[in-house]
Amino acid sequence: xxxxxxxxxxxxxxxxxxxxxxxxxxxxxxxxxxxxxxxxxxxxxxxxxxxxxxxxxxxxxxxxxxxxxxxxxxxxxxxxxxxxxxxxxxxxxxxxxxxxxxxxxxxxxxxxxxxxxxxxxxxxxxxxxxxxxxxxxxxxxxxxxxxxxxxxxxxxxxxxxxxxxxxxxxxxxxxxxxxxxxxxxxxxxxxxxxxxxxx
Numbered sequence: 001x002x003x004x005x006x007x008x009x010x011x012x013x014x015x016x017x018x019x020x021x022x023x024x025x026x027x028x029x030x031x032x033x034x035x036x037x038x039x040x041x042x043x044x045x046x047x048x049x050x051x052x053x054x055x056x057x058x059x060x061x062x063x064x065x066x067x068x069x070x071x072x073x074x075x076x077x078x079x080x081x082x083x084x085x086x087x088x089x090x091x092x093x094x095x096x097x098x099x100x101x102x103x104x105x106x107x108x109x110x111x112x113x114x115x116x117x118x119x120x121x122x123x124x125x126x127x128x129x130x131x132x133x134x135x136x137x138x139x140x141x142x143x144x145x146x147x148x149x150x151x152x153x154x155x156x157x158x159x160x161x162x163x164x165x166x167x168x169x170x171x172x173x174x175x176x177x178x179x180x181x182x183x184x185x186x187x188x189x190x191x192x193x194x195x196x197x198x199x
Contacts, residue, residue, distance in 0.1 A: 033172050034158045036199055041156060041174045041192070048107060049176060049190055054120055057100035057129055058178055058188040061122040068124060073138050076126070080137035092133050100129030116171060117193040121145055128188065144175045148189040152177035161196065170196040
């Protein structure tokens, strides 16, 4: 086993123990998880983030939403929020049934619950594809977009640990700008929520 592998095992073991210990506010805000999440992202996710399925979907939606006003974004987001939890939800259903969302669900399923959620956003922070329905349509006012698409030079943004008491899941989001391979410019952003209980 290489020194790098041994280091990763040590980090994973520490996270495993922390996942089942009571999480204080201090531990929830710790940084120890970031190296493990970064390693998992680089080893398992970095390549398919560049896949044609994602790049083409983001390019296509950017062509449709680039000229949207903030009022139009807010209206679409409000419509989405109204549909959450409803039986009739045309906007959400159209999103989760599109081809890129199907691609994301395949990736989530293949990860055997290591991945809890995947969101692909366009250049305005609007959902392009989701592996599971989100609570909102516009992510542009959140760190997952502002610290990636707006700051692509910063690289991978790994958020703080979140603990969900209902499911007992310990989660962290890995967030990345989506780069157009033809231009080298950011065209969107991607968020992957990882289950640290399995890391």
